[in-house]
Amino acid sequence: MSDDIVSVPLPTSKRFVNLTGKTFERLEVVGFAGMKPVGHTGRQNGAFWICKCRCGSVVEIYSHALLNEINRSCGCLQKESSAELKKTHGESYSVEYDALHNIIQRCTNKNHPQYDGYGGRGITVCDRWVNSVLDFIADVGRRPSPLHSIDRFPDNNGNYEPGNVRWATGKQQTRNRRVTTTMTHLGKTQSFGDWSDETGIPISILYGRKENQWSDEKCLTTPYLPRKKPMVDHLPAT
Numbered sequence: 001m002s003d004d005i006v007s008v009p010l011p012t013s014k015r016f017v018n019l020t021g022k023t024f025e026r027l028e029v030v031g032f033a034g035m036k037p038v039g040h041t042g043r044q045n046g047a048f049w050i051c052k053c054r055c056g057s058v059v060e061i062y063s064h065a066l067l068n069e070i071n072r073s074c075g076c077l078q079k080e081s082s083a084e085l086k087k088t089h090g091e092s093y094s095v096e097y098d099a100l101h102n103i104i105q106r107c108t109n110k111n112h113p114q115y116d117g118y119g120g121r122g123i124t125v126c127d128r129w130v131n132s133v134l135d136f137i138a139d140v141g142r143r144p145s146p147l148h149s150i151d152r153f154p155d156n157n158g159n160y161e162p163g164n165v166r167w168a169t170g171k172q173q174t175r176n177r178r179v180t181t182t183m184t185h186l187g188k189t190q191s192f193g194d195w196s197d198e199t200g201i202p203i204s205i206l207y208g209r210k211e212n213q214w215s216d217e218k219c220l221t222t223p224y225l226p227r228k229k230p231m232v233d234h235l236p237a238t
């Protein structure tokens with residue numbers, strides 16, 4: 001409380017509007033502080049009011065600022081809202097925010113060029129992330145390097161939700177993107193497992209070949225030669 005702000009008698013002019021007792025959001029006008037110079041030149045006088053802010057501070061505010069809602073607190077309101085802004089939007093320029101923004105757009109904005117492959121296929125983003133980039137960062141972490149981008153893993157066809165999203169390099173993403181689950185050869189389409197049984201080529205080898213961009217035919221017709229077991233030295237005869 002400032003005791004140096006002393007109320008002065010109100011001007012007698014009939015056009016003078018008494019604001020005493022009025023409340024402007026957090027400010028309650030408790031007294032008249034007098035006519036004081038305002039404007040650039042300082043040649044004009046304006047009415048100033050002693051206002052008690054809800055936070056306890058006492059300030060002098062110009063009539064014009066009260067009536068036009070320029071000042072609605074002692075300044076505590078702006079401090080709080082800028083802290084609030086930082087809390088919710090302080091990530092506006094981060095790569096993580098951009099990544100999340102893109103995910104949300106792909107899944108929800110029908111005009112997004114990639115919508116058909118995401119939202120159009122029923123892929124969704126969890127509400128937790130839609131509502132908070134900070135929760136997204138808490139769950140997925142910061143991007144480890146510019147080589148990393150967002151990847152759905154382990155379920156590449158799953159939703160954007162905790163447990164199914166990670167930062168991965170392009171290499172990691174291709175390795176795990178087994179969009180192809182079947183191969184076709186001589187008019188027959190079946191799973192990698194079935195082809196493995198049929199050809200005797202281990203399934204891991206088939207996947208490996210596919211990752212190296214081999215054609216289905218080449219994957220299935222190239223003989224697989226298991227590495228020869230290393231020769232075991234004969235034990236000396238006893």
Ligand SMILES: [Zn+2]
Binds near residue numbers: 073074
């Ligand atoms: Zn205040």
